Amino acid sequence: MSAKTSQHPAAAATAGEPATTTYREAMRAAIREAMRRDDRVFLMGEDVGSYGGCFAVSLGLLAEFGPERIRDTPLSESAFVGAGIGAAMGGMRPIVEIMTVNFSLLALDQILNNAATLLHMSGGQVNVPLVIRMTTGAGRQVAAQHSHSLEGWYAHIPGLRLVAPATLADARGMLWTALEDPDPVLIFEHGSLYNLRGTLDEDAGAVDIDSAAVRRTGGDVTVISYGGTLGKAMTAAGELAADGIDAEVIDLRTLRPLDDATIMASVGKTHRVVIVDEGWRSGSLSAEISARIMEQAFFELDAPVRRVCSAEVPIPYPRHLEEAALPQVDGIVAAVRAVVR
Amino acid sequence: MSAKTSQHPAAAATAGEPATTTYREAMRAAIREAMRRDDRVFLMGEDVGSYGGCFAVSLGLLAEFGPERIRDTPLSESAFVGAGIGAAMGGMRPIVEIMTVNFSLLALDQILNNAATLLHMSGGQVNVPLVIRMTTGAGRQVAAQHSHSLEGWYAHIPGLRLVAPATLADARGMLWTALEDPDPVLIFEHGSLYNLRGTLDEDAGAVDIDSAAVRRTGGDVTVISYGGTLGKAMTAAGELAADGIDAEVIDLRTLRPLDDATIMASVGKTHRVVIVDEGWRSGSLSAEISARIMEQAFFELDAPVRRVCSAEVPIPYPRHLEEAALPQVDGIVAAVRAVVR
Amino acid sequence: MTRKTAPSTTAGGARIPQARPPGEAGPAHRFDLLRQMMFIRQFEDKCVELYSGGEIHGFLHVYIGEEAVAVGVNSALTPEDSIVSTYREHGHALVRGVPLDCVMAEMFGKTTGCSYGRGGSMHLFDVSRRFYGGNAIVAGGLPLAVGLALADKMRGDARVTACFFGDGAVAEGEFHECMNLAALWDLPVLFCCENNRYAMGTAIERAQAQTDLALRAESYGMPAWPVDGMDVLAVAKAARLAAESVRSGGGPHFLELKTYRFRAHSMYDPDLYRDKAEIEQWKQRDPITALAGQMRAAGELTDTDIESARDEIAAEIDASVDSARAAPAEPVDDLTRFVYSRRSS
Amino acid sequence: MTRKTAPSTTAGGARIPQARPPGEAGPAHRFDLLRQMMFIRQFEDKCVELYSGGEIHGFLHVYIGEEAVAVGVNSALTPEDSIVSTYREHGHALVRGVPLDCVMAEMFGKTTGCSYGRGGSMHLFDVSRRFYGGNAIVAGGLPLAVGLALADKMRGDARVTACFFGDGAVAEGEFHECMNLAALWDLPVLFCCENNRYAMGTAIERAQAQTDLALRAESYGMPAWPVDGMDVLAVAKAARLAAESVRSGGGPHFLELKTYRFRAHSMYDPDLYRDKAEIEQWKQRDPITALAGQMRAAGELTDTDIESARDEIAAEIDASVDSARAAPAEPVDDLTRFVYSRRSS
Numbered sequence A, B: 001m002s003a004k005t006s007q008h009p010a011a012a013a014t015a016g017e018p019a020t021t022t023y024r025e026a027m028r029a030a031i032r033e034a035m036r037r038d039d040r041v042f043l044m045g046e047d048v049g050s051y052g053g054c055f056a057v058s059l060g061l062l063a064e065f066g067p068e069r070i071r072d073t074p075l076s077e078s079a080f081v082g083a084g085i086g087a088a089m090g091g092m093r094p095i096v097e098i099m100t101v102n103f104s105l106l107a108l109d110q111i112l113n114n115a116a117t118l119l120h121m122s123g124g125q126v127n128v129p130l131v132i133r134m135t136t137g138a139g140r141q142v143a144a145q146h147s148h149s150l151e152g153w154y155a156h157i158p159g160l161r162l163v164a165p166a167t168l169a170d171a172r173g174m175l176w177t178a179l180e181d182p183d184p185v186l187i188f189e190h191g192s193l194y195n196l197r198g199t200l201d202e203d204a205g206a207v208d209i210d211s212a213a214v215r216r217t218g219g220d221v222t223v224i225s226y227g228g229t230l231g232k233a234m235t236a237a238g239e240l241a242a243d244g245i246d247a248e249v250i251d252l253r254t255l256r257p258l259d260d261a262t263i264m265a266s267v268g269k270t271h272r273v274v275i276v277d278e279g280w281r282s283g284s285l286s287a288e289i290s291a292r293i294m295e296q297a298f299f300e301l302d303a304p305v306r307r308v309c310s311a312e313v314p315i316p317y318p319r320h321l322e323e324a325a326l327p328q329v330d331g332i333v334a335a336v337r338a339v340v341r
Numbered sequence C, D: 001m002t003r004k005t006a007p008s009t010t011a012g013g014a015r016i017p018q019a020r021p022p023g024e025a026g027p028a029h030r031f032d033l034l035r036q037m038m039f040i041r042q043f044e045d046k047c048v049e050l051y052s053g054g055e056i057h058g059f060l061h062v063y064i065g066e067e068a069v070a071v072g073v074n075s076a077l078t079p080e081d082s083i084v085s086t087y088r089e090h091g092h093a094l095v096r097g098v099p100l101d102c103v104m105a106e107m108f109g110k111t112t113g114c115s116y117g118r119g120g121s122m123h124l125f126d127v128s129r130r131f132y133g134g135n136a137i138v139a140g141g142l143p144l145a146v147g148l149a150l151a152d153k154m155r156g157d158a159r160v161t162a163c164f165f166g167d168g169a170v171a172e173g174e175f176h177e178c179m180n181l182a183a184l185w186d187l188p189v190l191f192c193c194e195n196n197r198y199a200m201g202t203a204i205e206r207a208q209a210q211t212d213l214a215l216r217a218e219s220y221g222m223p224a225w226p227v228d229g230m231d232v233l234a235v236a237k238a239a240r241l242a243a244e245s246v247r248s249g250g251g252p253h254f255l256e257l258k259t260y261r262f263r264a265h266s267m268y269d270p271d272l273y274r275d276k277a278e279i280e281q282w283k284q285r286d287p288i289t290a291l292a293g294q295m296r297a298a299g300e301l302t303d304t305d306i307e308s309a310r311d312e313i314a315a316e317i318d319a320s321v322d323s324a325r326a327a328p329a330e331p332v333d334d335l336t337r338f339v340y341s342r343r344s345s
């Protein structure tokens, strides 16, 4: 796996016929394209149809594809996720939308004990070519039960692939590649990204889902992030640059399997690392990344790896408390300063 | 929090009136004592009553306490765990038994979004003095869906306390302390321990559930383990001692909050660490421990922290493959040799 | 075990309990119910305004159109009873007696809020009034209600736990597990299904194979009746009957309260999935105008009564807004307080 | 949506389908069913022996006493249909045609096993025969069956997916969600509830508020019948009727197959929770002796027929044990193979 260097979407695209769009629209375009290309593909989940998706991702698709393929489900997370697994076993290519990661716990048994396990347990017979999309993360003042970032848990499960598109190009391009994977792929879309605006080539299409991307090159420190925190990491890097600290920013893109090569290459260059992760610190994905750097690049490190994570509290409703609980630009900047000191 | 040094149960007890017993019986004695001491305490779960508990822990208790307090439930993990939460809110002190961690996923929403969250989310009003016991771990050839070690996931959740008794004294003593906690406490009992035999003082009783224990002191390397792998770590330490490598073995005992002080004190002494964890390596509790050592004791380390974990595969049925998938004494010995090299 | 009830069916398909509660309450009682509904309505109208004005944030699910359910059911409860509700729970909290100022301050996220400002609209709590929230996971409150009732039953307390949830929740596995458990153990739970015909944008016909939810509940061997949820007197009557039966050891009961929400699911919802005509039709059955009309016809109510009630309520609500605005926000340093009981910072 | 069926009730309380399938099959068919049941029985007797002898490990859940269910239901299926089962699935796999040698080798954890030795007793798979396991999470297979049926329906394939599960599974939330989904979407699933009256040590009366499981299933608006699960001909008949209806677009059907397990739940179970007399009573209704008795009475069967069948089967089973013993174990280096399709090692 090799790292690819690409621009943060805030920067203008440089090739093709760039059009202004949003992350939401890019995701929708990806679903539409998949539905058109392969009639085994269908979208299933709560309110994906007449409501248009709880984040309006699938708005308009019901009219185009009809209720068989844009399939509203009852509030039965375990059953419809499991039905997605069964349909995938039966030859379809379902895209199952779980409104948010918060509700995915109700389907976790199906995801772990069936989707992730059937292939190995059956000795290679039962493939589950399923894609599950879900929104993750906090930041909209929706309080303790609606603000989880639990992708780290899913990244623990052998048999799954996890991706977290953080850019328009990835929102547009990861789905098709995920659908072509013979194994289950989970797509985590951070709720704060849907309105992200930028440009995307008219011919933007499938992208790899194997490698991390270096979104900003730099030599002083490596900042590792993904999904909803990439923008904060980029902003922090900008602020640090003004102070003469040159940060390299990695967007993990794929949370399982992790692209160790890209991470270690950067560590080998900068010797200092800050990991940004919206999960609660203890036991978050950031812990695994830190442990791997310990194992694979200990002697490259000039300072201990630092983590900027969420406070270990149920996310509270008031804005100032929610902000205090989540990773913020200031915290990233401070952590970087501490490691480059 | 301070570390306490104590003997592994394989060694003879030294005080009081020692009696031979098993981990299973110690656990049962703890439940019996709690039921006698506090009539708000009751035990609820699948087959805890007339079957006697799927691991025979509660055998005989139905006869003593009757079906109201030794309460068999239908196969409805989410409902009876949630009912335990509600009963705790209503003033009872329920002990809910989930047969195994594998099935606890069906109740995870209740544990995370209610048990762990209600106190904070209600601004301090709603206490949930609930104890949940469950068996964890592999080793009995029960294959992919029945061999999980997911305590690391629970250790991610703010609001929970997690303990993993690895000795007879802890099996006997942790429950009462957990019941006295105003917040939810999860007890993870490794399935391979129930037949552990040893001696226990007649007057053995409540023990702290805050601190890790140094089960073997040593100066060359720190081996951190808990629950089902403690015995393997002790055996490995014995083998290593024969080779002149003097290992300190820490039994974490409490998986959340982690007793950082005991860990870092040992690291400060040995400068070398191996963590043993039956969870799948990526994203297991071992990752968090490694990350904390990175953060708190980086400059003490003479070698990168190593982890001995389960292979990242659904646990297969055949004995030789299951053994290959789990942490074993040989692997611990090899890892220690690699870090002390 | 056999089915415990077989409610009679009227011509129109709506089934009403066969036994009748003792004599109806008088005009003062009716006026009280009316005023409670008006109170909820005006509170929520104000919340919508404050949300649009940027003073309330996050999710806001209003109950406008459904007020008769909370008011009617609550009228059958005593202060010793318990309530478990959903994210659409302003009405339940207010009629339960959670002080207006505390509810309003909670909407603002202030420390004078009934959940200390931590929860906001979806997580109102008041344990002193046995109001156990405010649960935002659909069907997530049902097991709590079952557990509260279990505690009462084990201790011999003759309490009712009223548990509110929507038609959408009926599809969740937890609903099933809880119905079975409550029926199996004969627990004192009053299940109150607020059937407003939609779960977000999903009409009940597209979510339930069996849309007669009372019939479904009955299959667990529990008395279950559909009730006109737009008629507060009907709700009050059914709830009284059911609550009395629950309280006196009759085991769990289920009320299917047929109602409708006049506004969108939440402030995020563009409400594209239902006919405007359907909404207008249901608005004709507004529970407040309906009761007011009846009372006016019976000569129990004048326009002045209504206007002065409205004005009083408006003044109370305005005052609560002022006090919420003025109330202190929680200091950031207290963020980790109450994660655990013993480690408050 | 209204209830789709109202089966008639006989005096004894057992309800049988009103319509009758066309003429019964003849003696050859009956002998075939008998032999299949004997096959399962002898296979499992051997497994118990091998377990005690330390050659089979882990969990072993035998089906002894319940054979009529798998045999009867399977007789109504075609090779194009799909099966989803539980951890008590030796019988289902064998009647489905998964080769004996492969099933036996799987018990031994050998690479010639039907799941390559990876799964053991609880996880038999044979995708070539549309046998989709072998699920050890109670009720965990139901959503898979719903999904397989959804795929068939979307593609227009006229398949039936037969989904087996126990009475205990009925209490799980997943059961409810799947019943509703299958009924709502009219999916071609044949739900086969093996009601053996116990979930491990928990008798159905202590687990289900409504022990009439067919009645419960009906509440989802799906045809549901109780069937004498000790009578293979009754099972075959009901299954044929139900499967034909499912196959021809009649939506999901539910069979409650009343049966009993003669042995403990698993090899770990000391079986302390039920009366020995109860077990003996049920053994009087052994489906194999019952059918054999009927056939003998009708002059269709001689003792020699039985003995030679038994001997043939025994020889086949012994051969399968030999071949399983001789088969290779998977090399440890292949441990991570098939975690992902593309990264086999």
Ligand SMILES: Cc1ncc(C[n+]2csc(CCOP(=O)(O)OP(=O)(O)O)c2C)c(N)n1
Pocket (backbone or CB within 6 Å): A046, A075, A099, A103, A106, C088, C136, C137, C138, C139, C165, C166, C167, C168, C169, C170, C194, C196, C198, C199, C200, C265
């Ligand atoms: C388990 C779960 N799934 C999905 C959601 C998102 N959601 C919130 S409310 C709602 C609709 C619930 O409908 P209903 O139960 O009828 O209650 P109503 O909102 O109509 O009062 C949905 C889908 C959730 N909160 N929890």
Ligand SMILES: Cc1ncc(C[n+]2csc(CCOP(=O)(O)OP(=O)(O)O)c2C)c(N)n1
Pocket (backbone or CB within 6 Å): B046, B075, B099, B103, B106, D088, D136, D137, D138, D139, D165, D166, D167, D168, D169, D170, D194, D196, D198, D199, D200, D265
């Ligand atoms: C979700 C879940 N909970 C608990 C168990 C443990 N367990 C295995 S089988 C069983 C009993 C199931 O009873 P039933 O559904 O009636 O099937 P039977 O064993 O009688 O065939 C239990 C409790 C499990 N495997 N899965």
Ligand SMILES: [Mg+2]
Pocket (backbone or CB within 6 Å): C166, C167, C168, C194, C195, C196, C197, C198, C199, C200
């Ligand atoms: Mg609704």
Ligand SMILES: [Mg+2]
Pocket (backbone or CB within 6 Å): D166, D167, D168, D194, D195, D196, D197, D198, D199, D200
């Ligand atoms: Mg059973």
